[in-house]
Amino acid sequence: MRLPICLCLLLFMMPAAAEPASASVERLHAALLESMRGGVQMSCAQRLQLLDAAVGDSFDVAGLARLVLRRHWASLDRRQQATFVELLRRNIGLNYAQHFARHAGERFETTGETAVETAADGQRRVSARLLAADAEPVSFDYVLTPSGDSWRIVNVFADGVSDVALRRSQYDSVVGRQGVAALLEQAAAQNEDLLRRCNQASRTGESG
Template sequence: MTMLRKIYFSFGFLMVFCLSSVAMAEELTARQVVEAFQDQLIDVMKQGKELGFKGRFDKLDAAVKKSHDLPKIARIVVGKQWEELTPDQQAKLESVFTELSVSAYAHNFKEFSGESFSFVSEEETGRGGVVVHTNLKIPGEKDVKFDYMMKKKDDSWQIINIIADGVSDLALKRSDYTSVLNREGFDKLIAKINEKIESYAKQ
């Protein structure tokens, strides 16, 4: 191997090593994903009144999509009936469910009165997931316990369920969605979700 080829080879190896190191450094842990999202929630709450619903929605849109596996959650909440939907229906459900999720955050985290999140603990689940336990501290009130169920998607951790004070958001939605699908059909489910989105925007 000539000296010039050695230099090229060494430089190429160094570049690959550096890029790999950067990628590893940028990969966030499950806890870091949760804490980054919670920081954004608090930031939006502090600006809540000035932003209004649309401003809060716009600020949280990318944050929710980045930290939550919304397509997977949408599939889980309709259960076995997902396979019975057409591709267009599946895409429609994912779309309105995503809008609903962002709208719910924009509605529920709209005012700030000294709230803060604190990390409690983290544990691995039996199926390669992680649960991040946190508390929402509200001045003058009892802490609200938030447990984030996390799964790895590609190279990042994402939220697939949130349990607030022992109540699973995923279980509640699954019960509601499957009930409407069974009794009233797909179009009625989409209509009900859109009604909820509109009610969040008005409050």
């Protein structure tokens, strides 16, 4: 009788299964829709508070930073790495705040989840669409990596265009020509410009 009892105890002690990768994506989408529905009643500061939290919950920003800088990552000291990760996190939130600030009936639809066969760390790809009554659907493909019992986004494809590839091209050019210090300065300046636009849009009722 010992064996069945032991088996029951083992089953009871096993950790709960990890949530699907799509759950992380859908939490992000819920925050984006909340930002859109807030419209002109939501200030820039309120929108960023919402979206910064969503980015922190859904993205592996440190992993994304390493991906976009590639060989340049090792040339940053620890303080510079931490600064770049924070600038990147802020940049993602600011970009979402600019583009998801008004709602006209749009909704997100998750269309699939598959394994990334070329990845060695169990990555998943989640596909989704942003649907609107008066525009063509926008397709999104998210690449997520496991993180404990959940998943974190490390790349986003919008209509087939990779965010990582775009950022790599931009950052490689800056670091190659001007160095790491210039990269951090330009990233901070870009965030300041996005913040200015966010505040201006809140005052005028416009969106990016």
